[in-house]
Amino acid sequence: DNNANAYDLTNCDREPIHKLGKIQPFGALIAVTSDWIVAHRSTNLGEFLSNSVPNVGDRLQNHLSASSFKKMVSTLAGSHTEDTQERIFGLDLQGDGRLFDIALHTQGDISIVEIEPHDKDATMDLTLALRPVMARLEGADTVSDLCNQAARQMKQLLGFDRVMVYQFHPDQSGEVVAEAREPDLESFLSLRYPKTDIPQQARQLYMRNLFRIIADVNAGPVAIEPERRITGEELDLSLSTLRAVSPIHIEYLKNMGVGASLSISIVIDGKLWGLFACHHYGPRILPYSQRTVAELFSQLFSLKLQIAITDAGSRLKERGRQLHDRLMSRLAGGTELAEELATLDELLGDIIPHDGVSAFIEDSYRSRGNTPDEEQFRTLVPALNTASISQIIHTDSLASLVPAAAEFSDKAVGALIIPVSRRPRDYIVLWRRELPQTVTWAGNPEKPVEHGPNGERLTPRKSFEAWQQSVRGRSSVWTDEEVSIAEGLRVTLLEVIIRVTDEAMEERR
Numbered sequence: 001d002n003n004a005n006a007y008d009l010t011n012c013d014r015e016p017i018h019k020l021g022k023i024q025p026f027g028a029l030i031a032v033t034s035d036w037i038v039a040h041r042s043t044n045l046g047e048f049l050s051n052s053v054p055n056v057g058d059r060l061q062n063h064l065s066a067s068s069f070k071k072m073v074s075t076l077a078g079s080h081t082e083d084t085q086e087r088i089f090g091l092d093l094q095g096d097g098r099l100f101d102i103a104l105h106t107q108g109d110i111s112i113v114e115i116e117p118h119d120k121d122a123t124m125d126l127t128l129a130l131r132p133v134m135a136r137l138e139g140a141d142t143v144s145d146l147c148n149q150a151a152r153q154m155k156q157l158l159g160f161d162r163v164m165v166y167q168f169h170p171d172q173s174g175e176v177v178a179e180a181r182e183p184d185l186e187s188f189l190s191l192r193y194p195k196t197d198i199p200q201q202a203r204q205l206y207m208r209n210l211f212r213i214i215a216d217v218n219a220g221p222v223a224i225e226p227e228r229r230i231t232g233e234e235l236d237l238s239l240s241t242l243r244a245v246s247p248i249h250i251e252y253l254k255n256m257g258v259g260a261s262l263s264i265s266i267v268i269d270g271k272l273w274g275l276f277a278c279h280h281y282g283p284r285i286l287p288y289s290q291r292t293v294a295e296l297f298s299q300l301f302s303l304k305l306q307i308a309i310t311d312a313g314s315r316l317k318e319r320g321r322q323l324h325d326r327l328m329s330r331l332a333g334g335t336e337l338a339e340e341l342a343t344l345d346e347l348l349g350d351i352i353p354h355d356g357v358s359a360f361i362e363d364s365y366r367s368r369g370n371t372p373d374e375e376q377f378r379t380l381v382p383a384l385n386t387a388s389i390s391q392i393i394h395t396d397s398l399a400s401l402v403p404a405a406a407e408f409s410d411k412a413v414g415a416l417i418i419p420v421s422r423r424p425r426d427y428i429v430l431w432r433r434e435l436p437q438t439v440t441w442a443g444n445p446e447k448p449v450e451h452g453p454n455g456e457r458l459t460p461r462k463s464f465e466a467w468q469q470s471v472r473g474r475s476s477v478w479t480d481e482e483v484s485i486a487e488g489l490r491v492t493l494l495e496v497i498i499r500v501t502d503e504a505m506e507e508r509r
């Protein structure tokens with residue numbers, strides 16, 4: 001269904017955003033069959049190729065200069081990888097001196113040719129443009145340094161008002177983890193948004209097509225004719241550079257006061273890790289060459305980020321080993337583990353971030369930080385004891401597993417439960433608080449704003465509220481790395497406890 005009004009907030013994950021049958025007006029589109037006969041064209045083609053305008057059913061080569069047609073054919077023939085857009089910058093399509101930037105790709109039995117006017121002054125030389133920005137990334141080694149530096153460099157490169165690094169969490173919600181913006185803009189840093197703000201089909205599309213430009217949210221889209229070929233197929237615009245954007249998302253951007261948006265996928269280990277999300281508060285057509293530089297920068301950044309993430313993982317593992325050694329030596333004096341909770345709390349501190357820790361050992365309960373009290377904890381024990389002896393239980397909402405945990409949700413909601421002995425069941429538990437329910441917004445929330453037909457939901461504030469709803473009663477999730485460190489910890493603690501109890505037995509003898 002091509003009717004934009006058929007999709008609203010309730011069903012926008014089903015909107016076929018790759019088949020809206022429209023493009024943005026800053027360029028024109030021609031789709032050809034494998035023998036270069038025009039199967040579809042955008043209705044604005046005449047604004048760009050005024051010399052001789054190809055109609056549906058025409059041979060494209062009859063409308064182009066021989067040399068430019070040859071160039072396109074050979075470029076497309078040389079394209080071997082699936083899902084790549086081949087590019088030609090500054091091609092004199094009709095031999096009349098007017099230059100165009102061309103994007104070419106094949107999708108099934110159709111090749112799509114997209115043309116934009118070539119902007120000579122704004123054209124960037126890839127290597128010249130990339131060298132200084134990559135140099136700036138040199139010194140940045142940690143994930144957060146890299147993201148901050150990349151946001152700054154991307155802003156410098158593109159001249160957009162705001163550049164954000166938007167990272168997806170395991171639950172598909174997202175967080176602005178780095179931001180570079182004009183000083184007069186309110187900050188979006190650390191804000192979180194629900195997964196629905198970027199629907200599933202959009203994420204899938206963004207894995208294939210890494211770059212999206214929305215040059216002017218107020219520019220009406222241009223239709224593609226015919227809507228369907230004689231065989232009934234609609235044109236698949238998945239890999240198009242000019243693809244018109246979902247009206248729901250346009251409304252979101254308008255509600256935010258954004259005039260142009262640009263996003264570039266950050267793909268790591270074959271997964272969509274996040275996006276560069278860039279806003280400009282007026283229309284902004286970025287020439288194809290500049291977009292290509294930004295895309296390449298993002299790909300190089302992704303590689304560096306991947307290395308930084310791997311490094312962080314091995315550093316964490318190394319610290320897990322150090323933790324083992326320290327615990328073994330610190331707890332060697334025969335002191336009871338429960339009394340050494342402060343040591344454990346501190347040593348674990350930034351290895352597995354947590355808000356409280358409890359020890360339930362030999363029927364005695366100790367705790368530090370945000371935790372249930374003894375009585376509350378004891379109500380959990382029967383349920384905890386039903387798990388297998390060596391199994392770590394981790395959850396961002398203990399109450400969803402053990403309803404009694406709802407009693408202390410003001411103190412802790414997430415739990416990483418480490419069984420540390422055989423009989424009776426002993427536990428070390430790390431706790432996490434509920435995710436933040438407040439945010440300090442800059443700017444005046446009462447400021448009158450006009451909203452589109454879907455109301456104020458499509459605004460960052462309402463998005464944040466929607467995110468809050470989705471995480472009510474939940475903590476941040478325990479990552480795979482954290483759980484695997486906890487596995488190591490379980491073994492260490494088991495050793496410590498067995499030793500301590502053995503020593504105690506010795507003394508008693």
Ligand code: BLA
Nearest residue numbers: 009012017193196197198202245246248249261262263277
């Ligand atoms: C797409 N939503 C997007 C995109 C972003 C966001 C970055 C990619 C397109 C682009 O480059 O602009 C979301 N943008 C954000 C967020 C921030 C931001 C969270 O700047 C935070 C600062 N959007 C909604 C809701 C729906 C929705 C409720 O908020 C539907 C129920 C839909 N978002 C939606 C759709 C797309 C989208 C359909 C795909 C647009 C397209 O590529 O055609």
